[in-house]
Each structure stands twice: as C-alpha cells, then as structure tokens.
Amino acid sequence: MSTTVKLGLGLLASKGILPKEEMIKVFQDCLLELGFVNQNNSLIQNGTIIGTLTIKDRIILSVNRASVNQNLNKIEKIRTLFAHRAEVAQKDYIYQKEQAINQSKQNLDTYNKLVKELNEEKHKMQKALERQQKDSCEAIKEELIEAAINNGYEVEEIKNKESKVQLQLVRRVY
Amino acid sequence: MSRKILISISQDNDVIVETEDYKGPMCVKDIKQLFNEFLEVDDFDHKAEYYESEEEIYSGVISKL
Numbered sequence: 077m078s079t080t081v082k083l084g085l086g087l088l089a090s091k092g093i094l095p096k097e098e099m100i101k102v103f104q105d106c107l108l109e110l111g112f113v114n115q116n117n118s119l120i121q122n123g124t125i126i127g128t129l130t131i132k133d134r135i136i137l138s139v140n141r142a143s144v145n146q147n148l149n150k151i152e153k154i155r156t157l158f159a160h161r162a163e164v165a166q167k168d169y170i171y172q173k174e175q176a177i178n179q180s181k182q183n184l185d186t187y188n189k190l191v192k193e194l195n196e197e198k199h200k201m202q203k204a205l206e207r208q209q210k211d212s213c214e215a216i217k218e219e220l221i222e223a224a225i226n227n228g229y230e231v232e233e234i235k236n237k238e239s240k241v242q243l244q245l246v247r248r249v250y
Numbered sequence: 251m252s253r254k255i256l257i258s259i260s261q262d263n264d265v266i267v268e269t270e271d272y273k274g275p276m277c278v279k280d281i282k283q284l285f286n287e288f289l290e291v292d293d294f295d296h297k298a299e300y301y302e303s304e305e306e307i308y309s310g311v312i313s314k315l
Contacts, residue, residue: 078272078299081281081291083265091287130289138289145262213261219288220257227284229255238260245255247280 084127084144086151087216089135093162093204094169096133102165103135106157112150126150134219151212159208166201170194217241255280267291273302 089099107114112121119126119137126147127139137154139147177190207215217233220243224231229245236242254270255277267285269277278294285291 077268077270077297079269079277079281079297080295081267081293082295083267083289083291083293084263085265085289086263128289132287134288136289139263141264144264148262151263211261212263213259216263216265217259220259220284223284223287224255229284240261241259243257243259245257245284246252247254249251249253 082141084139084141084147085216086127086137086139086147086155087134087212087219088129088137088151088154089158089162090204090207090215091134091219091222092200093208094165094201098165098169099135099162100131102161103131103158106154106161110153110157112154121150148212155208155212155215159205162208163205166205170198170201173197213241217243253277253280255284273299275300 089103093099094102104114107119112119112126114120114129117129117131119129127137130136130138137151173194177187177194180186180190207218210218221231221233224243224245229247232244232246234242234244251271253272253276256268256270258266258268267281269281272280277300281294282291
C-alpha cells in the first residue's frame with residue numbers, strides 16, 4: 077500500500093436522475109420536508125451539522141467516519157424521499173419535453189432527432205431512478221464502477237465474508 | 251505492469267480507498283481524478299512507498315562496444 081483514504085459517504089442523488097437544476101430544486105424541497113437545512117453546503121438538522129454536501133452531477137454527503145453509522149438512517153430517509161419526488165419530477169419533465177417536441181412535428185427530421193434524444197434521456201433517467209431506489213452502498217458501488225471504467229480502469233468486484241463490497245481497479249501501465 | 255486502486259465499501263457507507271503498486275505521488279493524482287466527479291478528497295494517509303521515487307525507465311539505445 078502506498079496511500080489510504082477513508083471516507084464516510086452517502087449518495088443522496090444519483091447521477092442523471094434529473095437535469096442538474098431540477099435535481100437541486102427537488103433535493104432542496106426534500107430537505108425542507110424532512111427538517112434539514114443546506115447552509116453553504118453543510119447539511120444541518122436541529123442545529124447539528126450532519127456532514128458536507130457536494131453537489132455536482134450527483135449529490136454526495138460526506139460525514140465524519142466516526143458518526144457514519146448513526147447517520148445511516150438519515151441518509152436513507154433523504155434517499156427514499158428523493159427517489160419518490162424525483163420519479164414524479166421525471167414524469168413531469170418528460171411530459172413537458174414531449175409537448176415541446178410535438179410542436180416541431182412539421183419538420184420530420186427535427187422531430188425524429190428530438191424524439192431520439194428524449195428516448196436516450198428517458199433511458200438514462202430510468203436507470204438513475206432504479207439506482208436511487210437501491211440502498212446507498214449498492215448505489216455508490218455502481219457509480220464508482222462507472223467512473224472507474226470511464227477513467228480507463230478494469231474493474232473486478234469481490235464480495236467478502238463481512239458483506240463488504242470490494243472493488244479492485246486495475247490500470248495497465250506500459 | 252499495472253497499478254491498483256482497491257475500494258472497500260461497507261453497508262454503513264464507510265469507504266476505504268487504498269493504492270497498490272504505486273511509488274511516489276502518482277497515487278494521489280489517480281485517486282483525486284477518480285473521485286473528482288464525486289467530492290474533493292484530501293485526507294490522505296501516506297505509507298512508506300509514497301515517499302519512494304518511481305523507478306526510472308531508460309528509454310534510450312544501449313550499444314555494445
């Protein structure tokens with residue numbers, strides 16, 4: 077071993093579940109409903125800082141490893157509510173897009189192109205929603221595998237006796 | 251030759267990332283790059299190999315006289 081990093085991570089919103097602005101809006105509504113506050117990317121409940129939010133294409137909560145176990149329930153609560161709200165928001169988003177696409181029916185080439193793009197988007201959103209509905213550990217694993225492959229690693233998954241998931245990422249160096 | 255990053259994820263979302271077959275600071279760069287789209291990673295615990303320099307590879311031509 078040359079270097080080790082230890083993290084307490086919660087995947088609150090999966091990548092691609094909604095367009096970024098929509099995702100943030102739905103997420104903020106969920107926090108409000110559950111009594112959390114996002115203050116300068118610190119997730120706070122009853123005046124206590126739970127962890128730090130990183131909002132990019134997905135939403136990650138990083139927590140102190142010593143308290144990761146006691147925050148598990150909170151992470152799953154947010155994930156579950158967000159999954160429900162995101163599913164509704166997806167339907168609304170797709171409906172709005174379909175309405176807009178139907179306006180372009182006069183030009184068949186444009187119409188077909190837009191329909192194809194929307195179908196691809198729907199597929200990605202559906203996959204992200206399925207991931208959102210899994211437990212956080214499984215969802216993080218899947219997103220890490222995707223990121224590793226995109227970064228040129230070969231990935232092997234090993235499940236050990238303690239039901240921990242282990243990923244071995246290998247990069248050939250020539 | 252290959253370099254490895256080992257990631258262990260427990261059910262309670264505890265994630266441990268370790269590097270193998272690296273020498274020098276390249277491991278930090280690779281971890282940061284991998285996690286770039288997730289979060290900022292900066293709390294590294296370096297082992298002895300981190301402070302060793304990478305082997306120099308001679309890429310010239312050796313000619314026997």
